[in-house]
Amino acid sequence: MAAEQLLPLVYDELRRLAGQKLNQEAAGQTLDATALVHEAYLRLVGDQQFVNRQHFFGAAAEAMRRILVDNGWRDQAAFDQDPDLDSIRNDRRYRSREAVA
Numbered sequence: 001m002a003a004e005q006l007l008p009l010v011y012d013e014l015r016r017l018a019g020q021k022l023n024q025e026a027a028g029q030t031l032d033a034t035a036l037v038h039e040a041y042l043r044l045v046g047d048q049q050f051v052n053r054q055h056f057f058g059a060a061a062e063a064m065r066r067i068l069v070d071n072g073w074r075d076q077a078a079f080d081q082d083p084d085l086d087s088i089r090n091d092r093r094y095r096s097r098e099a100v101a
Helices: 003-023 033-044 053-081 083-100
Strands: none
Touching: 003 033, 003 053, 033 053
16 A cells, blocks of 8 residues: 555544654653654655554554654754753743643
């Protein structure tokens, strides 16, 4: 099955999975569920063959996890390179504590 035929069949479930992954992340995540689905899907299509539906969604979950980790490292590197961004980082932490309280 071609990639363009597969996406409409699995999109809703991938979107739900992305939402679950994002809910586990700290406040201030720069990706939304749509972007996470698209990034993961781009990593999944290609030469990789999937044995069954469970294998596909397991690979999708792992791809999303890796994307979020990579994105976190990239954001952290940006903060580390620009000390003026410390106020933004502190503001994000403050807002996330307010949301929990």
